[in-house]
Amino acid sequence: MIAYGHFGRPVLVFPAEGGRAWDFENNGMVGAVADLIDAGRVKLYCVDSADASTWSDRGLPTEERARRHDGYERWILDSVVPWISGDCGGAKEIATLGCSLGAYHAANVALRHADVFPLALCFSGNYDPTAWHAWGEQGDATYFHNPMAYVANLHGAHLDWLRDRVSLLLVVGQGAFEVDPTGALPGTRAFAARLAEKGIRHELDVWGHDVPHDWPSWQAQLRHHLPRFC
Template identity: 65%
Template sequence: MAGQRVDLPVPGRDASLGVIRHGHYGRPVLVFPSEGGRAEDFVRHGMLGAVANLVEQGRVTLFCVDSADRTTWSDRSVPSEERARRHHDYTRWLEKSAMPWIAGELGGQHELITLGTSMGAYHAVDFALTHADIAPLAIGLSGSYDVTAWHGWGDRGDATYFANPTDYVTGMHGAHLDWIRSRVSVLLVAGQGPLEAAPAQALPSSKKFADLLADKGIPHQLDVWGPDVEHDWPWWHRQTAHHLPRFC
């Protein structure tokens, strides 16, 4: 089932990032890797095998993308605001290169599920909340949803605010909030085992973000797994296999 990598240009830069498609039919899922990961990681870490039946049955088509974390949130040599600006460059790549390519593969634009693990969960949730017209459902596994908790430094400005779900959801109101309520659903999954609370912050961040979504009336579900559930791939296999069939 392994697909072929396609490299697509990053707008305004002499660089490219990759996309790999797995599957021939079914609901499209945009898959973000964990921190610093690549499109190949979904296969490399066994995630494709965990949902192989859905792919083989034509229930999902997976579009796995590269991250740009090494030059954005993971580059701690630059202040938070610059990291956020670079993150917005990554978002423009998704908008201007990845989304048109995916639409071409599908024969038109279709509503996406977004899915990610660890830092990829942040990307999945952020993309859905900021692109609700094309991605009305986000599944975040073991994510942290406040970028200011990621050892940031320097002055914070608009770039950080609009890249930080905890900030911009707090600020949502009026007609835009009503539209988000009508369009988006967010599923947050976290365990209570090793690394989920510290250093990953996935458990407390998922709980806090779920409370914020509840306060804003945005449809969501928080699914907390047991004390043996670690911040690691074997558990993300099980969580994906448990939840994804519900939506396709």
């Protein structure tokens, strides 16, 4: 994990598929919001992914990928979150942020653990792991890490709590690679519709046909949206 900033709202940053903690800086994302970091409005905590041994390992059946991803989530909750809390001088609400596959991570962990992560900022994501070259029998591990599946069945007191607790920002472009091969544009629209069905707070922001699935787009989108949340 790499931390940027000295004060402000803590934001846990997931990298794009297979990425490392330094990717956010190397791809201009830290520089895009340097003014917020320098002003003490936000602190970014960038972590490594585990995608190579989880969702991106097409040699594994989908259920095993989901089980391995569960171990990655436990690392986030048991190691990363306490470190962030200590670095911030005590327990604080942490926002999540991610681009591409990182957007899925940001949304999934916020919906599953809204007590810790009440806000997710998601750029160009696809939120249905069963669409990612899935194969093999799928069980509980896949279901409970598939926001498109479990959100559809939310009800009762837990749904009421989520409505009060969590908020998601879903941003996507309509340019190159946002439809094929990533499925980000249709996936984001479908996820927004699913959240709307359940009355879960979210915002859908669709950018133009000149906005592709790439780092310069995410830089502009982050500059546009992050100041509202810190």
